Amino acid sequence: MIEPQPASSGATAAASRTLPSSPVAIGWRTRHLLDVDALDRYEIERCLDLAVEMRSLLQRRERLDILSEEIVGLAFAEASTRTRVSFEIAAATLGARVVELPMATSSVGKGESLADTLRTLERTGVSTIVLRHGASGAPYHATRSCGMRIVNAGDGLHGHPTQALLDALTLRDALGGLEGTSVAIVGDIGHSRVARSNLLLLTAMGARVRLSGPPAWTRGFERWPGVSVHHRLEDALDGADAVMALRVQLERNAAAGVPSLAEYTARWGLDDARLRSARAGAPLLHPGPTNEGVEITAQLAGSERSVIGRQVSNGVAIRMAVLALLAP
Amino acid sequence: MSRFGSLADAPVRLRIVGARVVDPANGTDGVGDLAVSDGIFVDPLELPADAPRVDASGLLAIPALCDLHAHLREPGGEDAETIESGTRAAAHGGYATVCAMPNTEPPLDEPERVRALLERAKGAACRVRVVAAATRGRAGTELPDLGALADLGVTAVSDDGSAVADAKVARALMLYLAPLGLRLVEHAEDPSLAAGTLMRSGAVATRLGLPGWPSSAELSVVERDIALAAETGASVHFTHLSTAGALDAVRRARERGLPITCDVTPHHLSMTDAWVAGDRLFAWDEPVGVAADAFAAPLDPALAYDGACRVNPPLPSREDALALLAGLEDGTLDAIATDHAPHPAQRKAVEFASAAPGMIGLETALAVGLAAVASGRVSLARLVQAMATRPADLVGERRSLAPGAIADLALVDPRATWRVEPATLASRSANTPLLGRELTGVVRLTLAGGRITYLDDAIALG
Numbered sequence: 001m002i003e004p005q006p007a008s009s010g011a012t013a014a015a016s017r018t019l020p021s022s023p024v025a026i027g028w029r030t031r032h033l034l035d036v037d038a039l040d041r042y043e044i045e046r047c048l049d050l051a052v053e054m055r056s057l058l059q060r061r062e063r064l065d066i067l068s069e070e071i072v073g074l075a076f077a078e079a080s081t082r083t084r085v086s087f088e089i090a091a092a093t094l095g096a097r098v099v100e101l102p103m104a105t106s107s108v109g110k111g112e113s114l115a116d117t118l119r120t121l122e123r124t125g126v127s128t129i130v131l132r133h134g135a136s137g138a139p140y141h142a143t144r145s146c147g148m149r150i151v152n153a154g155d156g157l158h159g160h161p162t163q164a165l166l167d168a169l170t171l172r173d174a175l176g177g178l179e180g181t182s183v184a185i186v187g188d189i190g191h192s193r194v195a196r197s198n199l200l201l202l203t204a205m206g207a208r209v210r211l212s213g214p215p216a217w218t219r220g221f222e223r224w225p226g227v228s229v230h231h232r233l234e235d236a237l238d239g240a241d242a243v244m245a246l247r248v249q250l251e252r253n254a255a256a257g258v259p260s261l262a263e264y265t266a267r268w269g270l271d272d273a274r275l276r277s278a279r280a281g282a283p284l285l286h287p288g289p290t291n292e293g294v295e296i297t298a299q300l301a302g303s304e305r306s307v308i309g310r311q312v313s314n315g316v317a318i319r320m321a322v323l324a325l326l327a328p
Numbered sequence: 329m330s331r332f333g334s335l336a337d338a339p340v341r342l343r344i345v346g347a348r349v350v351d352p353a354n355g356t357d358g359v360g361d362l363a364v365s366d367g368i369f370v371d372p373l374e375l376p377a378d379a380p381r382v383d384a385s386g387l388l389a390i391p392a393l394c395d396l397h398a399h400l401r402e403p404g405g406e407d408a409e410t411i412e413s414g415t416r417a418a419a420h421g422g423y424a425t426v427c428a429m430p431n432t433e434p435p436l437d438e439p440e441r442v443r444a445l446l447e448r449a450k451g452a453a454c455r456v457r458v459v460a461a462a463t464r465g466r467a468g469t470e471l472p473d474l475g476a477l478a479d480l481g482v483t484a485v486s487d488d489g490s491a492v493a494d495a496k497v498a499r500a501l502m503l504y505l506a507p508l509g510l511r512l513v514e515h516a517e518d519p520s521l522a523a524g525t526l527m528r529s530g531a532v533a534t535r536l537g538l539p540g541w542p543s544s545a546e547l548s549v550v551e552r553d554i555a556l557a558a559e560t561g562a563s564v565h566f567t568h569l570s571t572a573g574a575l576d577a578v579r580r581a582r583e584r585g586l587p588i589t590c591d592v593t594p595h596h597l598s599m600t601d602a603w604v605a606g607d608r609l610f611a612w613d614e615p616v617g618v619a620a621d622a623f624a625a626p627l628d629p630a631l632a633y634d635g636a637c638r639v640n641p642p643l644p645s646r647e648d649a650l651a652l653l654a655g656l657e658d659g660t661l662d663a664i665a666t667d668h669a670p671h672p673a674q675r676k677a678v679e680f681a682s683a684a685p686g687m688i689g690l691e692t693a694l695a696v697g698l699a700a701v702a703s704g705r706v707s708l709a710r711l712v713q714a715m716a717t718r719p720a721d722l723v724g725e726r727r728s729l730a731p732g733a734i735a736d737l738a739l740v741d742p743r744a745t746w747r748v749e750p751a752t753l754a755s756r757s758a759n760t761p762l763l764g765r766e767l768t769g770v771v772r773l774t775l776a777g778g779r780i781t782y783l784d785d786a787i788a789l790g
Binding site: 038 | 526529530531533534536537539540621623624625626627629630632633635674677678679681682
């Protein structure tokens with residue numbers, strides 16, 4: 001087995017003292033977290049294990065100083081509350097200095113390119129960028145534009161790796177493991193970066209994924225190994241070990257693939273009665289924020305099945321684990 | 329590199345000895361000598377013994393190439409290319425003729441602008457023919473003064489960059505073009521189906537979260553234009569065809585005897601949608617990585633979402649690329665046209681969605697074509713026919729290496745390699761996913777009308 005490497009700095013040594021069983025000294029092979037495809041199964045497990053330790057650390061209201069040399073820049077070119085705040089808390093709890101970069105109102109809006117903005121930030125001493133961007137692939141472009149470490153906090157329709165990791169942690173807590181389970185994901189798969197990263201991660205961990213939603217929103221995923229597409233919601237839910245609802249974008253027009261929200265809710269909306277065909281006690285996930293009464297009823301979102309609140313609290317622990325595993 | 333000449337130079341006398349001469353117009357392929365004098369090919373026996381000679385053993389002698397589709401960017405886009413740099417790129421690539429597309433700023437929709445461009449191109453490194461705009465301002469609503477444009481000798485009309493989207497406008501245009509003998513060069517793409525898309529629809533697009541361009545965007549316009557051509561008698565040329573379905577539609581239309589022609593770009597023959605995910609295997613290579621397993625293979629951060637791979641129509645599926653190679657070999661595709669689309673680096677080094685569509689091609693087309701030949705999917709004779717003989721026919725030139733014919737010639741070392749780099753390109757731009765790659769096939773000499781327009785250092789004129 002892999003032995004923890006000897007701590008090479010005071011900061012890492014301090015962390016090792018705080019977390020004696022932690023493999024924190026063994027980083028990932030990847031320098032950036034662009035998507036979960038760069039992680040093997042062992043690296044994913046290691047992240048989830050470390051997040052469990054981070055979770056108890058958070059419960060004890062303790063802090064670490066393993067990132068005390070780091071300046072983490074939060075570059076959110078799209079609105080976000082929970083992801084941004086959880087990254088901010090995660091970085092600060094690990095001892096990093098955190099700066100918020102007001103992308104939407106900054107020079108990015110004045111025609112300065114993302115690459116120019118990143119190169120400027122690099123000169124100010126920022127070492128890690130947590131990037132949320134509306135263009136699929138923007139974090140890949142970012143790694144080619146500057147020397148900073150890039151953590152993808154959501155890019156266009158493409159990926160949201162920390163969301164997939166926190167979903168995996170939430171699922172592992174509820175199910176005990178992911179191997180051999182079947183997870184139903186319902187809604188607008190095609191426009192969902194959450195769904196894409198989850199598909200990569202869940203199939204890598206040996207889970208089967210069933211997708212259901214209007215044809216325009218599930219088209220193209222039929223050939224993904226380990227994934228099945230079901231037009232009828234009932235077929236996707238039947239015996240599923242866990243169910244994930246995705247947020248429906250309320251502003252979508254007819255060409256986007258669904259005649260009306262009412263029609264969507266009537267066919268794919270999740271409620272208590274429909275969830276009964278899933279395995280008894282199957283947890284219900286949602287990346288938030290929910291449109292209650294559209295993709296999910298308020299009653300279901302607040303029910304015992306719902307692990308939506310745990311997803312949020314796991315988000316901080318996962319982002320701590322990610323930042324620790326990427327640390328130099 | 330070497331030196332460039334122009335059409336304004338004096339014609340040379342030259343004896344080319346021992347090349348493999350491939351001349352589809354005369355159905356010949358064999359080792360022999362060529363002689364050039366006063367702008368035309370002459371019988372080698374007629375050339376004085378003291379005429380300069382080129383030892384061309386091991387080299388290919390082919391008719392100089394003719395590009396039906398290049399963006400020279402002048403006027404308005406001189407930061408990306410000019411007539412001078414673009415025609416030098418052409419000469420470097422073995423071309424004696426390029427057709428300049430009209431989506432300049434302002435567009436080439438008025439006779440005066442066309443006249444000015446032709447005037448500026450007089451001392452260029454290759455012949456420049458003009459494809460004029462098919463509608464005023466390329467806005468798709470009103471027809472320009474097509475008769476006056478025809479009188480100036482424009483080779484065709486096109487709203488390239490977009491289709492003539494309105495069917496009624498397209499019909500009126502074709503009715504007017506038919507008796508003028510002017511061809512419509514159609515960029516076949518339904519704008520509503522293509523709106524908002526960034527790459528070819530398919531497994532790679534699904535993986536990357538980039539909105540997919542459906543094949544129906546191309547096929548629907550091709551089918552419409554075939555119907556309109558049948559009604560109006562106009563000739564329609566589909567440029568940069570990129571789908572197997574559209575190719576089949578053209579094949580069927582030609583079987584009905586309709587005057588339909590088409591071309592394909594080097595990149596649609598050789599690159600695939602997997603290139604957007606970072607793959608760099610040619611379409612004829614055995615797929616591995618993302619090309620073999622779009623959903624699970626890890627993306628390469630150094631290459632994924634490279635703006636250099638954004639092009640319109642988007643890079644095809646491997647199946648479509650192989651169908652296009654088959655269509656090239658069977659003759660359905662008349663020509664390989666580069667759609668040389670230079671852009672300054674800063675318009676490509678951005679997020680994929682913000683990258684300007686298009687890639688350069690004049691200097692890499694022949695090497696890519698030779699790679700297709702090496703793959704066994706295309707014969708050398710067909711390649712030369714599609715890059716030189718047939719496109720020249722379509723613009724009213726004749727490419728032949730027989731005595732008496734205009735001396736348009738490219739001399740190519742088919743085994744020499746070169747690296748695609750800004751320093752090895754004559755173009756002002758370097759936007760191609762082939763950048764940094766070693767290609768096989770080096771143009772050593774280009775003649776246009778018996779003038780040396782490009783001469784490589786490796787050639788000694790003895």
